[in-house]
Amino acid sequence: MSHSGSKSAASSPKTANSRVVAAKIIASILNNHGSLSTLFSGNELHTLSPVDRAFSKELCFGVMRHYFQLENIADQLLKKPLREKDYDIYALLLIGTYQILHMRTADHAAVSETVNATKILKKKWATGLVNASLRNLLRNTSKMVSRANNSEEARYNFPQWLIESFKKSWPQDWEQIISASNQRAPMVLRINKRLTSIEEYGKLLEQEEIDSQPHPIATDGIVLSKPVPVTTLPGFDDGLVSVQDGAAQLTAELLKIEPEMRVLDCCAAPGGKTCHILERYDIDLIAIELDPARADMIEENLERLGLGAQVITADACAKDEWWDSRKFERILLDTPCSGTGVIRRHPDIKVLRTQNEINQLQQLQIKLLDSMWELLADNGILIYATCSVLPQENSMLIKQWLKTRRDAKHIPIDASWGKPQEYGRQILPGDSANMDDSHSGAGMDGFFYAKICKHN
Structure with a gap:
């Protein structure tokens, strides 16, 4: 589906449904109405509980990370493209497909909860469409994924123009660039040398049972073994540390x-x-x-x-x-x-x-x-x-x-x-x-x- 539209996703009353919130954010992106960063700060995300908020963001990041594969499969499932004003339904289809292919969500939950989201969006006409499409995917997963993999865009989850650009500029490295770009980024900290040191802050992290090690290149950097909320970082509010990639x-x-x-x-x-x-x-x-x-x-x-x-x-x-x-x-x-x-x-x-x-x-x-x-x-x-x-x-x-x-x-x-x-x-x-x-x-x-x- 083209993502060059101009109409915004359909509005609906405030809701605490994580899939609906994610669908609105994704639909806005497909309509060129913002980026994840801007939409996260200005969306209904804040009406969700912390757990639901994290799940909603995971759906948004995951759909964007796997967008070209999900787009290919969604287009296989649809008999005809949805209208721009229904990008929220298209986004729900991407979300359901992402859960089935890449998350540990139980299949029945991925289908039923995504279908339920169409009702919250007050688009009951889409209930049967989303239900039938996701059940079709469950029956024909391997065939649809295989068909999608015939497309370089879907196989590498990158737009064709960027794949070609990487091939031309980095003939020895282009596949590694794409592979690394599709991974989740590590959480890297930078200590405030005026207030602490790598050794001192490493001990503070250890006391909080946060596993880390000094960055191999950036002399003020610390790499965490897994991301944590900044609010759990010792001394963050007091200026001991910031989040910043080593590069x-x-x-x-x-x-x-x-x-x-x-x-x-x-x-x-x-x-x-x-x-x-x-x-x-x-x-x-x-x-x-x-x-x-x-x-x-x-x-x-x-x-x-x-x-x-x-x-x-x-x-x-x-x-x-x-x-x-x-x-x-x-x-x-x-x-x-x-x-x-x-x-x-x-x-x-x-x-x-x-x-x-x-x-x-x-x-x-x-x-x-x-x-x-x-x-x-x-x-x-x-x-x-x-x-x-x-x-x-x-x-x-x-x-x-x-x-x-x-x-x-x-x-x-x-x-x-x-x-x-x-x-x-x-x-x-x-x-x-x-x-x-x-x-x-x-x-x-x-x-x-x-x-x-x-x-x-």
């Missing part, structure tokens, strides 16, 4: 900051890298973010961690509106990107992102590079970062941009992590998973870094 934690070290330097974090929300820099260094830091709501998140993180920075809500490229003409010795440009390196954390990217957006993002990335370069002091360093694995946003873009700048020098990053590129260094999803067996899958998110120095 994102590499930024602070790459900047090579010295005392009293003036530092700019551009496109800074939600503030993880800003806070990590301030946990390590006593500096004058400005964090700039375009989105007011996301800028608020930076402020909240700074407050929780007991840190201070000047947070500016503005368009970074419109420097006349916010810049005081004093140049920065270090600039972190964590630019908007396709997010193709963090699909394991945001599986809805596979459904929402389009090939046309990549060209638009490249134009924005070049514009931001040009703007930030003007703010960098002589002999200053700019770190260009993305959570993408597409070279056209990363090494190829830096190569293209450097041709336009005679005062820019690329500095190769010498590190034990990632893959060296002609320009910059690329971490692929799941890289550096040299953990023990209980932490398998603890490799890093996909990330790209390039280091550029300004010289006369």
